[in-house]
Amino acid sequence: DAGVIQSPRHEVTEMGQEVTLRCKPISGHNSLFWYRQTMMRGLELLIYFNNNVPIDDSGMPEDRFSAKMPNASFSTLKIQPSEPRDSAVYFCASSFRVSGRAYEQYFGPGTRLTVT
């Protein structure tokens, strides 16, 4: 089975440009998570979806960030306009979540974003 798929794997862009990151979760999983990882702050949860519905976006740093999940097999994370401080590795993860119990998450390979 294919794992979580992310694209692009690397993105270099100039400040002010729009950046769109893409994720395809594992088939059959009903929850999807977007994380950002930096040396200083570690792994931070940005937003997560359950059954395609955004449940908690409290980790989204500001209005420049937005995420969508139009169907069970695709999600995007958009940054507009991008800034140098957005440079990080962005991971998408998915899981099969059953109410009342914790759930294992499986991570994609990540997108390394560099904003110059």
Next chain:
Amino acid sequence: QKEVEQNSGPLSVPEGAIASLNCTYSDRGSQSFFWYRQYSGKSPELIMFIYSNGDKEDGRFTAQLNKASQYVSLLIRDSQPSDSATYLCAGPNRDDKIIFGKGTRLHILP
């Protein structure tokens, strides 16, 4: 207090010895924990999860959960150079979000 805390390391362990990684958490209601391994430049990979008090063994790995003391540990027996990585502990908070620690860097000395 942060919800999930780990010593950042690095923790250096001779090859063949036991590596012991620890994690403390603040939410007494947390029922389950996960250990992820992350190699440099790679994504986190789930290696162990534990849902109940006590020990859980899987090959060279043993996860230990002590709810009374609010800590969870990972033991790696017969450490190999390939075990050198950052190990992330994760557990749910009261809002049922999975919170990750910042990770402990483990270095196995050949």
